[in-house]
Amino acid sequence: MEHFLLRHLDIADINDINIYKQNGGFESLKKAVTIMQPQQVTDEVKASGLRGRGGAGFPTGVKWSFLPNNIWPHYVVCNADESEPGTFKDREIMERNPFQFLEGVALACYAVGANEGYIYLRGEFLHVQEYLDKCIGEMEAAGALGEKLFGTSYNLKLKTHLGAGAYICGEETALLESIEGKRGQPRVRPPFPAVVGLYGKPTVINNVETLTNLPFIVEKGAAWYRTLGTEKSPGVKVISLSGNVNKPGNYELQLGTTFRELIYTHGGGIPDGRKVKGIMPAGASSSIIRVDDSTFDTVMDTPMDYENVQNIGSLLGSASVIIIDDSHDMDWVINKTVHFFKHESCGKCTPCRDGNYWMLNIVERIHEGHGSQKDLTLLKSVANQVNGKCLCALGDFSTMAVSSALERFPEDFDKKVKA
């Protein structure tokens, strides 16, 4: 199948601005800026059914329409903080297909009337920042960014901003705080960023992959986009496949592709003749799907879209599918995830900050073989007291693997603890 996002797999040097232009590059932006009204771009994206690819799956066009028309300026901020364990798709898009991504950022800016767009990159992506800065310079020289675009009165400037290592900055309000030069701690909502965002102004925040879809949607139209994927989850999705598979990597597939096709056709199956034991479809933040002989076919035949993954007890999120084989026990798995969230909790909300401290304490005790049945009950109770009680989703995320592992893999814990 033709690739629409990982386009470098079809055209290896699509990261060369001339090759990009020869393949229709910047035509969508030109079309939008010269013959479409901003509202028409928004309407097209709304009609396409594109949903945010950063994890939440919120309809992109709808998100844009929340910006008030009586408060200016408007900002577009691209979330390129990609830090979820198991997610590495945005990095590949930016490294290999940068101009389509930047054209997407520009289209979003035009649609919401922003003259300035920020790209917030995690600090570890210094090489990506330097690369994008170079690409932005080339686009300015080519007239695809800057003053009076394509002979119109529309001006657009894009800037990159580098974080410095903090998972929480992928949360949109923490990200805004970080651009404003503060510690990345989430804001209380409402007000939402659509009304009070960057520097107090209306702001749209979209993920890298979401924005990279836009040039094709504007070029080919919403009806075409809807021929891909499923009715409720249209389009293609870059799935990051990692863990115990023969061929880990990014795979661009239509939404609704089954786990079986991902893992066995594209991922080449499980190494060393092992069996799948658990799947985390949304990285470390997911509830772990149990796979055993009785559930194998049901799970493998589940289409990966926002609705169906929920039906088997997890979430698609950013589609960072981690495969865990049967050589691992779940007390080890949640020891890893809780360790991550304890480190990444920003410290603002007590349930998350203290809850993760205590969860780690208990999980380590269990993992080291010093735990008791009481610890299992206590762990469950702490997770319940974190879930749903924090300003942002990090607290909830930290409990997903813990609660699901305890509930769905009780044998792994029973054999570890004393009676």
Added chain:
Amino acid sequence: MSLKEKYSEEVNAIFAKYENKRSAVMPLLYLAQREGGYVTKESMAEIAEMLEIETTEVASIVGFYSLYHDEKAGKYRMQVCADLPCALRGADKFLESLCQNLGVKVGETTSDGLVTVESVMCLAGCDKAPMFQLQEGDRVTYHENMTVDRTMELVEALKAAGKEVK
């Protein structure tokens, strides 16, 4: 020498980039870290003064983000990802064996002051584990699909490069 004196052009460029002065804090902190690999108290005070905020606030930002440091370590920080996806592909064993080869524990620096080994959170290189990033001053570089042997070769190369410069 102050940051303003040492990097005047870069400091000006940073301020020109942002409409809001305070947004300059993160790029300024990277600049402050360039030479010694950590942000000194003097640099924090200078940045605070430039941005008209309290030094404590600058310090709290240094403390919040993992890529800023307020203490000296090895010339290179070798930051190995040992999160779940990497661990499923052997990152724990890699880290353990790397430490043995370097004669250090996680968090420690080699006796020649060259490398500090750290265990860090996900670096978005899950399909290329074992992997680590090398932080030196304000630079980070990725090293993916690594083996202990290749890492030791890299350490030798860094050692040799350091001697040449001297």
